[in-house]
Amino acid sequence: MIYNNKEYSEIKKLFNITNFRKSQEEIIRSVLEGKNCLVLMPTGMGKSLCYQFPAMLLEGLTVVLSPLISLMNDQVTALKSLGIDATYINSSLSKSERESRYSNIEKGKYKIIYVSPERFKKDDFLFVISRRKISLLAVDEAHCVSQWGNDFRPEYSKIKEFREILNFPAAILLTATATLRVQDDIIEKAGLAPDEVQIFNEGICRPNLSLYVHEVFDEPGKFAEIYNYIKKAKGTVIVYFNLIGSLERFSYFMDLKKEKYLVYHGKLSGQQKRKAQQKFQSSTVCMLATNAFGLGIDKPDIRMIVHAEIPDSLESYYQEIGRAGRDGKSSDCILMYDQSDLAVQMDFLEWKNPDASFIKKTHTLLKSLGDKLNSFTQEDLQEKLVFRDRSDQRISTVLNLFDRFNVTEGSIETFNLKLVSEIPEEIIADDYINLKRESDKQRLVDMVNYVRTEDCRRACIHNYFGVNVTECGNCDNCGKSID
Numbered sequence: 001m002i003y004n005n006k007e008y009s010e011i012k013k014l015f016n017i018t019n020f021r022k023s024q025e026e027i028i029r030s031v032l033e034g035k036n037c038l039v040l041m042p043t044g045m046g047k048s049l050c051y052q053f054p055a056m057l058l059e060g061l062t063v064v065l066s067p068l069i070s071l072m073n074d075q076v077t078a079l080k081s082l083g084i085d086a087t088y089i090n091s092s093l094s095k096s097e098r099e100s101r102y103s104n105i106e107k108g109k110y111k112i113i114y115v116s117p118e119r120f121k122k123d124d125f126l127f128v129i130s131r132r133k134i135s136l137l138a139v140d141e142a143h144c145v146s147q148w149g150n151d152f153r154p155e156y157s158k159i160k161e162f163r164e165i166l167n168f169p170a171a172i173l174l175t176a177t178a179t180l181r182v183q184d185d186i187i188e189k190a191g192l193a194p195d196e197v198q199i200f201n202e203g204i205c206r207p208n209l210s211l212y213v214h215e216v217f218d219e220p221g222k223f224a225e226i227y228n229y230i231k232k233a234k235g236t237v238i239v240y241f242n243l244i245g246s247l248e249r250f251s252y253f254m255d256l257k258k259e260k261y262l263v264y265h266g267k268l269s270g271q272q273k274r275k276a277q278q279k280f281q282s283s284t285v286c287m288l289a290t291n292a293f294g295l296g297i298d299k300p301d302i303r304m305i306v307h308a309e310i311p312d313s314l315e316s317y318y319q320e321i322g323r324a325g326r327d328g329k330s331s332d333c334i335l336m337y338d339q340s341d342l343a344v345q346m347d348f349l350e351w352k353n354p355d356a357s358f359i360k361k362t363h364t365l366l367k368s369l370g371d372k373l374n375s376f377t378q379e380d381l382q383e384k385l386v387f388r389d390r391s392d393q394r395i396s397t398v399l400n401l402f403d404r405f406n407v408t409e410g411s412i413e414t415f416n417l418k419l420v421s422e423i424p425e426e427i428i429a430d431d432y433i434n435l436k437r438e439s440d441k442q443r444l445v446d447m448v449n450y451v452r453t454e455d456c457r458r459a460c461i462h463n464y465f466g467v468n469v470t471e472c473g474n475c476d477n478c479g480k481s482i483d
């Protein structure tokens with residue numbers, strides 16, 4: 001190790017740290033010793049510091065791989081405000097901005113750079129990065145490498161190659177949620193053996209969230225109960241719906257009660273979404289949303305999150321309730337369970353896992369449309385492929401799949417979708433499709449088990465994510481009730 005205690009204290013001062021949280025310091029010391037680490041830590045608990053702090057003491061450059069362009073910008077702005085020499089390189093930069101940052105890298109500037117995984121496909125980036133000594137590779141949102149998780153990104157699964165390109169620096173892999181299966185997958189995709197990685201699992205369910213499941217038997221009964229919860233809430237509420245249809249029926253119910261509310265779902269225009277998000281940030285009006293409402297919610301005092309329908313997995317559920325109580329104050333998370341909602345999840349499951357023939361049929365259609373594709377909406381494609389059932393969502397799954405595997409460029413929403421390659425064999429292989437469908441089914445089964453368990457609900461979630469916990473005393477099964 002090439003730092004001394006004086007430097008260490010100076011860096012602490014730089015980041016305004018008086019006391020580290022939980023195992024932060026242990027993680028930082030491991031990274032400084034050149035060990036590879038997998039860090040599982042809830043959002044808002046100081047994950048970034050685990051690589052930013054060592055970056056300041058390590059001799060070479062720290063490269064941070066991040067899938068989210070907007071978050072890169074925020075992180076770099078925050079670092080710069082502390083006087084830290086950091087930058088990012090992604091597709092949002094103009095050519096001249098990019099070139100000037102490349103030349104800075106070559107000149108030895110920067111301690112930390114954020115890059116998107118696509119960058120590793122660009123020769124000019126590979127050239128400048130090869131001129132620097134890389135001390136640390138940090139991989140943010142590391143669960144994106146795994147096809148067993150919610151946010152799989154194929155280009156993200158090449159971490160092993162990236163490590164090789166960077167000449168095998170120490171790696172720190174960070175995520176807020178990963179099941180045991182996903183943890184194994186992260187380590188494997190990084191090209192590391194299990195005994196080469198130190199795992200720090202900080203637990204995932206914040207103790208200030210109270211967990212409840214409320215069983216209902218029909219929609220009117222459900223709506224009445226949700227309404228009661230909203231009236232009881234001591235601050236901002238989000239009600240999540242799986243379907244825009246049920247969201248709209250509930251908003252009609254709220255109209256009859258003359259209640260104010262906000263709405264957010266995928267069918268709103270960009271401007272409507274921004275407006276809803278802004279209003280939500282600055283008021284305590286109840287938000288009715290689909291899971292499209294998520295990224296970028298940065299409101300510390302959300303006091304209640306109600307799920308009107310069962311989510312597809314505990315990963316999704318955990319991610320969504322994790323938006324409550326960021327200020328550490330007690331907050332309620334209520335899942336409304338109507339057994340008949342499972343049928344909708346089963347439909348989703350089929351839509352999320354179209355078979356090979358449907359994928360091929362979509363590809364053939366895009367090909368036959370050629371340039372005419374630019375005037376097509378998703379609904380037009382839908383009509384051509386599944387004219388009988390308008391609720392069928394397979395087309396949106398296939399378009400996503402094509403985008404993630406670089407079969408297409410551009411997007412149907414912006415009328416510049418373009419077919420650029422054939423279908424990779426791996427996505428139409430029966431093995432892959434069957435495994436994926438079985439895995440999604442199992443995740444739904446685990447979600448239902450959470451609903452049905454008579455044991456501590458927090459223990460159930462922790463168990464799912466491979467963390468041991470004793471009874472929490474803060475869920476309905478532990479005797480807690482909403483006052």
Ligand SMILES: [Zn+2]
Binds near residue numbers: 456473476
């Ligand atoms: Zn409990």
